[in-house]
Amino acid sequence: MHDLIVIGAGPGGYEAAAHAGELGKRVQLVEAGSLGGACLNVGCIPAKVFLRSSRLYRECTEAGPFGVRVAGASFDVPVVVERKNRIVAALKRGVEAKLKGAGVEVVIGRARLVDRHLVQVGDDRLEAENVLIATGSRPAVPPIPGIGAEHVLDSDRVFDVAEVPSSIAIIGGGYIGLELATYFREAGAEVAVFEMLPQIAANCDREVSAKLLQALQRSGIEFHLSCRVLSVEEGVLRYDDGSGTERTHAAERILNATGRAPVVAGLGLDEVGIDFSLAGVRISDRGETSVPGLWACGDVTGRHMLAHAATREGIVAVNSMFGIPDRIRYEAIPAVIYTHPEVAMAGRTEAELTRAGIPFRKATVPMGVAGRFLIENEGGSGFVKVLVGARGGEILGVHAVGDSSSEFIVAASALIETALTARQAAEVVFPHPTVSEALREAILKVG
Numbered sequence: 167m168h169d170l171i172v173i174g175a176g177p178g179g180y181e182a183a184a185h186a187g188e189l190g191k192r193v194q195l196v197e198a199g200s201l202g203g204a205c206l207n208v209g210c211i212p213a214k215v216f217l218r219s220s221r222l223y224r225e226c227t228e229a230g231p232f233g234v235r236v237a238g239a240s241f242d243v244p245v246v247v248e249r250k251n252r253i254v255a256a257l258k259r260g261v262e263a264k265l266k267g268a269g270v271e272v273v274i275g276r277a278r279l280v281d282r283h284l285v286q287v288g289d290d291r292l293e294a295e296n297v298l299i300a301t302g303s304r305p306a307v308p309p310i311p312g313i314g315a316e317h318v319l320d321s322d323r324v325f326d327v328a329e330v331p332s333s334i335a336i337i338g339g340g341y342i343g344l345e346l347a348t349y350f351r352e353a354g355a356e357v358a359v360f361e362m363l364p365q366i367a368a369n370c371d372r373e374v375s376a377k378l379l380q381a382l383q384r385s386g387i388e389f390h391l392s393c394r395v396l397s398v399e400e401g402v403l404r405y406d407d408g409s410g411t412e413r414t415h416a417a418e419r420i421l422n423a424t425g426r427a428p429v430v431a432g433l434g435l436d437e438v439g440i441d442f443s444l445a446g447v448r449i450s451d452r453g454e455t456s457v458p459g460l461w462a463c464g465d466v467t468g469r470h471m472l473a474h475a476a477t478r479e480g481i482v483a484v485n486s487m488f489g490i491p492d493r494i495r496y497e498a499i500p501a502v503i504y505t506h507p508e509v510a511m512a513g514r515t516e517a518e519l520t521r522a523g524i525p526f527r528k529a530t531v532p533m534g535v536a537g538r539f540l541i542e543n544e545g546g547s548g549f550v551k552v553l554v555g556a557r558g559g560e561i562l563g564v565h566a567v568g569d570s571s572s573e574f575i576v577a578a579s580a581l582i583e584t585a586l587t588a589r590q591a592a593e594v595v596f597p598h599p600t601v602s603e604a605l606r607e608a609i610l611k612v613g
């Protein structure tokens with residue numbers, strides 16, 4: 167009997183398996199697809215490879231103010247796809263090496279729970295004291311006629327498309343839709359985004375979301391907000407523009423970016439009596455499901471649906487199952503949208519604090535207070551907002567829009583995780599010149 171079977175080798179599952187292996191436990195990791203999960207194969211990494219190339223291409227065409235003239239720049243998608251494949255392969259070798267180093271046995275196949283200690287993979291039955299469900303998520307398919315058709319792209323298939331379409335309509339203005347809209351626009355396509363809500367990136371701070379919308383519109387992306395897509399046919403999208411008027415929009419390609427759905431089907435969850443719904447497997451903050459010995463982490467729980475959250479949840483679950491005290495502070499988990507400009511956040515938004523009845527103070531400073539931001543971003547703009555408790559001054563939230571914010575948001579997470587006040591945080595020395603100095607200025611201003 168093993169100590170642990172992990173189902174799913176995404177950033178939740180493989181990191182948890184490696185951690186348990188490093189603790190000296192006997193671990194099996196079952197994967198039906200490819201090591202690294204959605205994040206490595208069709209998510210975080212491919213998206214950022216694509217965005218790196220599209221940004222470089224745009225920068226070539228906008229390098230004049232930096233004193234650099236680039237003539238004849240062109241965008242070669244097959245080379246971008248090939249580079250993506252190379253980077254994914256290199257990172258996958260890293261995952262393999264990590265698992266091997268930790269003594270984890272990798273089993274290739276589709277797993278199904280038979281009971282709380284037994285997992286069926288093909289003809290084999292695996293047995294363990296604990297099972298960690300880390301089966302992740304897949305692209306959601308909302309009930310819109312035609313959206314599941316072969317010609318409609320989703321995030322699983324978009325990274326293998328070897329050309330830039332002349333035009334693309336993207337259904338969904340969440341982070342996946344927005345990152346892909348940025349890529350396609352910079353790569354030269356006409357891009358239109360259709361979003362049901364009145365704002366894009368709905369989980370963000372309102373002002374951040376408005377600023378992002380303005381910047382993306384300025385880059386040439388067309389937005390249709392508060393609208394409902396009614397049906398999709400090849401090359402045509404039919405939608406209600408929010409006023410009850412039905413309209414059509416023609417585009418060479420259509421992309422479904424309406425979010426992700428936890429993978430809960432075909433796993434035997436009903437049979438073992440776990441509390442779950444289509445929204446995910448319910449877990450405690452230690453990763454326990456409703457059935458003792460069965461644990462879950464990552465996208466399958468439908469909680470945070472980010473790679474680094476999946477990893478932390480997996481490690482907390484492993485520590486908890488083997489009696490090592492640990493807990494996750496959800497409020498400190500950072501999130502980034504890798505659009506151009508980037509958005510980064512940690513902690514709570516003004517709306518969340520207001521809903522919770524928590525009094526707060528805030529300060530906002532433009533990114534341009536940091537010399538490095540002006541150096542790096544000719545004509546760019548953005549801001550950092552810091553929210554602190556009205557009385558104690560403890561840092562409750564940091565929200566930023568502007569390039570390089572992805573690189574300093576971890577500092578904000580650390581301040582929230584360690585419950586520092588703005589006054590204490592003001593003693594931290596920020597390196598000069600870095601864009602992070604905008605965060606320092608906001609901390610000083612909020613006092």
Ligand code: FAD
Pocket residue numbers: 173174175176177178179196197198199200201202203204205206208209210211213275276277278300301302303321342429432433463464465466471472473474475476504
């Ligand atoms: P997954 O990565 O989905 O892995 C689950 C694994 O389980 C898969 O490999 C699957 O094959 C396997 N599996 C499923 N069922 C079974 C079974 N029955 N038996 C065996 N194996 C099974 N997150 C970020 O934090 N930052 C980003 O920048 C970011 N960008 C993204 C961009 C895109 C386009 C997309 C689509 C997602 C992005 N995400 C990002 C989200 C991130 O990919 C997920 O949050 C992360 O992959 C979740 O990890 P996981 O381990 O829970 O599941």
